[in-house]
Amino acid sequence: MVFERLADKWTLLIIRVLRQGPCRFNQLRREIEGISQKALSQTLRKLERDGLVSRTAFPTVPVTVEYALTGLGDTLSNRITPLLSWAEDQIQHVLEAQRQYDSRQ
């Protein structure tokens, strides 16, 4: 299901980075705190398969690979950005709700 792809932490974070422009593998790795090489690789492969992200290899030595949002991926990122902004803006409210909930137990 498509929901399962969207409902993935790394998917959301990768798309957020790619929204700023094309990015190489290890650069993505550095930009996304906590992601492992394996998780990045697997998630990029799925996004590529879904037609949301493009992968371009340049025949340099060593090889250079650039990931970018496709047109479809760009329309998705327009829906994801408000969600991530909401999370950043409201995180304090969520943390406060958690404190209250925990203190009631």
Next chain:
Amino acid sequence: MVFERLADKWTLLIIRVLRQGPCRFNQLRREIEGISQKALSQTLRKLERDGLVSRTAFPTVPVTVEYALTGLGDTLSNRITPLLSWAEDQIQHVLEAQRQYDSRQ
């Protein structure tokens, strides 16, 4: 992290249902195809802890419990709805991309 809560299939689907109005436990279960009692219960507890969903128990026999979006949850649902709409609208494009990707291997 808040991302992990948002990046959850059941969270998105539960919020979509609650956006239509308050709902009881077993009604949610029926509306959300494939969710187990355990998954529904656990996800509702987390959403309640995060202050996104409220839980109200009515002292009937047997007990009646109503779940609803809080004010905070409502603001979140405003960001989630476009994402779910995107998924519904674009699913054919994604499936076509998958077919092309798979046929290239």
Next chain:
DNA sequence: CTGTATCCTTTTAGATACTG
């Protein structure tokens, strides 16, 4: 009706090593 607890199986994630 609305859950929690437990057991058990299946997935997933992390670390490490290795390749073009």
Next chain:
DNA sequence: CAGTATCTAAAAGGATACAG
């Protein structure tokens, strides 16, 4: 640089039983 393969440990998920 950009990955894949493998192994293991941890986490998640399903089924069942039971309780207020």
